[in-house]
Amino acid sequence: MNPLIFTTILMTVLLGTMIVMMSSHWLMIWIGFEMNLLAIIPILMKKYNPRTMEASTKYFLTQATASMLLMMAIIINLMHSGQWTITKVFNPTASIIMTSALAMKLGLTPFHFWVPEVTQGISLTSGLILLTWQKLAPMSILYQISPSINLNILLTMAVLSILVGGWGGLNQTQLRKIMAYSSIAHMGWMTAVLVYNPTLTMLNMLIYIMMTLTMFMLFIHSSSTTTLSLSHTWNKTPLTTTLILITLLSMGGLPPLSGFMPKWMIIQELTKNSSIILPTLMAIMALLNLYFYMRLTYSTSLTMFPSTNNMKMKWQFETKRITLLPPLIVMSSLLLPLTPMLSILD
Amino acid sequence: MLKIIIPTIMLMPLTWLSKKNMIWINTTTYSLLISLISLSLLNQPSNNSLNFSLMFFSDPLSAPLLVLTTWLLPLMLMASQHHLSKEPLIRKKLYITMLTMLQTLLIMTFTATELISFYILFEATLVPTLIIITRWGNQTERLNAGLYFLFYTLMGSLPLLVALISIQNLTGSLNFLLIQYWNQALPDSWSNIFLWLACMMAFMVKMPLYGLHLWLPKAHVEAPIAGSMVLAAILLKLGGYGMLRITTMLNPQTSFMAYPFLMLSLWGMIMTSSICLRQTDLKSLIAYSSVSHMALVIVAVLIQTPWSYMGATALMIAHGLTSSMLFCLANSNYERTHSRTMILARGLQTLLPLMAAWWLLASLTNLALPPSINLIGELFVVMSSFSWSNITIILMGTNITITALYSLYMLITTQRGKYTHHINSIKPSFTRENALMALHMTPLLLLSLNPKIILGFTY
Numbered sequence: 001m002n003p004l005i006f007t008t009i010l011m012t013v014l015l016g017t018m019i020v021m022m023s024s025h026w027l028m029i030w031i032g033f034e035m036n037l038l039a040i041i042p043i044l045m046k047k048y049n050p051r052t053m054e055a056s057t058k059y060f061l062t063q064a065t066a067s068m069l070l071m072m073a074i075i076i077n078l079m080h081s082g083q084w085t086i087t088k089v090f091n092p093t094a095s096i097i098m099t100s101a102l103a104m105k106l107g108l109t110p111f112h113f114w115v116p117e118v119t120q121g122i123s124l125t126s127g128l129i130l131l132t133w134q135k136l137a138p139m140s141i142l143y144q145i146s147p148s149i150n151l152n153i154l155l156t157m158a159v160l161s162i163l164v165g166g167w168g169g170l171n172q173t174q175l176r177k178i179m180a181y182s183s184i185a186h187m188g189w190m191t192a193v194l195v196y197n198p199t200l201t202m203l204n205m206l207i208y209i210m211m212t213l214t215m216f217m218l219f220i221h222s223s224s225t226t227t228l229s230l231s232h233t234w235n236k237t238p239l240t241t242t243l244i245l246i247t248l249l250s251m252g253g254l255p256p257l258s259g260f261m262p263k264w265m266i267i268q269e270l271t272k273n274s275s276i277i278l279p280t281l282m283a284i285m286a287l288l289n290l291y292f293y294m295r296l297t298y299s300t301s302l303t304m305f306p307s308t309n310n311m312k313m314k315w316q317f318e319t320k321r322i323t324l325l326p327p328l329i330v331m332s333s334l335l336l337p338l339t340p341m342l343s344i345l346d
Numbered sequence: 347m348l349k350i351i352i353p354t355i356m357l358m359p360l361t362w363l364s365k366k367n368m369i370w371i372n373t374t375t376y377s378l379l380i381s382l383i384s385l386s387l388l389n390q391p392s393n394n395s396l397n398f399s400l401m402f403f404s405d406p407l408s409a410p411l412l413v414l415t416t417w418l419l420p421l422m423l424m425a426s427q428h429h430l431s432k433e434p435l436i437r438k439k440l441y442i443t444m445l446t447m448l449q450t451l452l453i454m455t456f457t458a459t460e461l462i463s464f465y466i467l468f469e470a471t472l473v474p475t476l477i478i479i480t481r482w483g484n485q486t487e488r489l490n491a492g493l494y495f496l497f498y499t500l501m502g503s504l505p506l507l508v509a510l511i512s513i514q515n516l517t518g519s520l521n522f523l524l525i526q527y528w529n530q531a532l533p534d535s536w537s538n539i540f541l542w543l544a545c546m547m548a549f550m551v552k553m554p555l556y557g558l559h560l561w562l563p564k565a566h567v568e569a570p571i572a573g574s575m576v577l578a579a580i581l582l583k584l585g586g587y588g589m590l591r592i593t594t595m596l597n598p599q600t601s602f603m604a605y606p607f608l609m610l611s612l613w614g615m616i617m618t619s620s621i622c623l624r625q626t627d628l629k630s631l632i633a634y635s636s637v638s639h640m641a642l643v644i645v646a647v648l649i650q651t652p653w654s655y656m657g658a659t660a661l662m663i664a665h666g667l668t669s670s671m672l673f674c675l676a677n678s679n680y681e682r683t684h685s686r687t688m689i690l691a692r693g694l695q696t697l698l699p700l701m702a703a704w705w706l707l708a709s710l711t712n713l714a715l716p717p718s719i720n721l722i723g724e725l726f727v728v729m730s731s732f733s734w735s736n737i738t739i740i741l742m743g744t745n746i747t748i749t750a751l752y753s754l755y756m757l758i759t760t761q762r763g764k765y766t767h768h769i770n771s772i773k774p775s776f777t778r779e780n781a782l783m784a785l786h787m788t789p790l791l792l793l794s795l796n797p798k799i800i801l802g803f804t805y
Binding site for chain 2: 245249254255256260264267268271272276279280283284287290291294298301302303336
């Protein structure tokens with residue numbers, strides 16, 4: 001793609017999300033979402049083949065439907081409150097419709113079906129943008145309307161997302177689908193605590209973005225999109241295997257890595273609000289996620305997968321230079337002792 | 347406590363910066379020196395704890411376990427030298443780094459004051475152990491073993507996290523030193539029953555309790571020698587230590603909640619001892635014997651009398667040293683015949699007489715011969731369980747008999763009798779191996795002269 005045009009399109013994506021996060025008028029928020037959606041379609045379709053076309057179409061259809069639902073909720077809100085400012089949602093129907101619309105945008109169950117298919121159809125870098133940057137805008141709206149969200153619907157969606165994210169990823173060998181199911185499960189954790197303490201949603205979002213960025217960059221570095229190709233990394237860059245191990249264990253939420261911090265804080269917040277069975281169930285279902293991460297680590301770093309001689313002598317034409325990788329790796333694994341610094345997020 | 351933790355952390359730069367011919371010498375020497383520092387903690391002036399800081403403390407229960415942990419690291423390093431000798435240098439350094447990381451986390455776990463910090467470090471010990479078992483084990487079953495180990499422990503311990511947080515909300519602080527003065531009875535309700543279960547199940551899985559012990563034979567057998575040693579000697583004791591700490595908060599539910607687990611442990615110790623009599627795999631036999639001894643510790647902790655706590659603590663230390671020594675002996679067999687089958691390496695007394703002496707001593711301490719500390723532990727547990735209920739003497743007596751039976755079975759099969767012709771050409775015992783056995787045996791024998799240091803905080 002022409003670099004100038006690519007820059008313009010990327011900037012439009014960024015601008016769309018910024019408009020969503022910084023507006024106080026509901027119409028501007030809808031405009032921001034639409035700008036974001038229209039601009040990201042060319043990015044998803046960077047490689048022109050039927051798979052990316054299908055993935056982009058699916059993405060466009062679901063997100064456009066979600067935007068329309070959002071518009072309907074905004075209009076109902078306007079009818080009942082007479083004003084366009086974002087404060088809280090004044091009508092329970094509007095609140096439910098808005099929550100469903102934002103869940104569709106995030107990929108929460110029962111609206112999660114597009115996430116694996118879209119993530120699988122696009123390239124690794126586009127998948128990265130899809131799973132991290134695109135989650136920021138809907139999450140910021142959820143944060144802002146959090147006092148008026150119907151608790152039952154949100155918690156049901158959250159718990160079902162954790163279940164689906166765990167069970168759905170069990171049968172996958174394609175790395176992008178694994179990351180998609182992991183994203184569904186993490187979104188479930190984030191929205192579960194939204195009503196109780198939205199700051200923890202933001203903390204979880206931050207740490208999730210760091211870990212997903214690290215994982216995707218490690219995949220991009222070894223240009224691997226399947227478990228099989230990831231298992232050849234011990235041949236080419238043995239250090240990457242250790243880094244993949246650490247980051248995957250962190251995503252699974254094992255102490256003492258930083259992926260444990262959001263889970264711990266969320267469980268603490270839910271327990272303080274006298275729900276005990278829910279965090280126990282959520283924590284146990286996160287073990288499903290850990291199982292398929294463990295399977296990835298087994299084939300990558302903890303065993304030496306057999307490979308043909310061809311693989312050992314593979315030419316590397318250019319080493320991809322990912323400048324941000326070392327700090328990201330450090331941050332996605334060693335942040336747990338910094339938990340007392342949470343107060344800066346308020 | 348930092349005087350032990352910081353040197354242990356610094357063992358990691360030591361391994362990465364050492365020269366090729368000095369890594370084993372450097373790490374073993376410095377870890378022995380660190381274990382000498384930890385010996386000073388055994389001087390506990392009163393029954394109250396030796397309070398070092400807000401975060402770390404040591405008391406008559408955790409000090410012997412800490413000394414055992416630090417003593418074990420040089421022994422693990424000595425035991426691993428042979429099977430790592432053919433690996434490239436970086437992988438050797440990685441292995442030693444994993445062991446050192448595990449050691450640091452274990453030291454911090456045993457000395458943590460705050461129970462959530464204890465939980466985080468307890469879980470954190472899983473990661474290096476998993477890497478040691480899965481990466482450096484020898485058979486393909488090790489993958490399954492690692493998964494069983496990780497998931498059994500995590501399933502048990504996630505409810506523990508929720509329970510600890512809800513107790514913190516109830517009482518305001520989880521600092522262990524404060525809780526022992528809080529001393530408030532938990533009201534009798536269904537939710538407190540679940541709280542009791544949530545608190546105890548993590549440690550029951552770790553101990554392991556008889557019904558949840560499936561991970562242990564897999565993990566112990568598939569792990570390399572250092573992994574087996576640290577699993578048997580220390581990681582099982584983490585469960586016992588946690589139970590001893592947390593039962594102070596859980597009265598009065600323990601009086602009726604403990605019954606199912608007591609029954610499982612009493613029956614389980616006989617079952618696992620009997621299985622030992624039918625084992626062909628040497629490491630598997632030692633693993634099941636660990637389950638049996640730990641079942642005694644569970645019985646002791648759940649009865650909650652001063653004598654039983656003394657017995658539990660003594661038994662944990664004694665079993666740690668004995669079990670680790672038995673694994674080292676089994677490994678010396680494995681390195682020569684590359685098989686764990688017992689009958690393939692029999693009649694070794696004719697070929698390796700000094701090693702036969704160590705086998706004899708290890709088997710004798712395993713079956714709790716007087717005056718070893720194994721006997722003191724078992725005797726205290728048997729006596730206190732007799733006072734709890736007279737009938738348990740039948741089960742305990744049967745267990746002691748069967749323990750003696752399988753220990754002697756193991757000894758006679760591997761040492762006595764005519765040797766087979768295919769082990770004619772095994773290498774004689776290395777000095778390193780003899781030193782390893784001596785370093786295991788000497789604390790065991792010396793502690794029988796002054797057992798009160800390992801009798802815990804109810805002495």
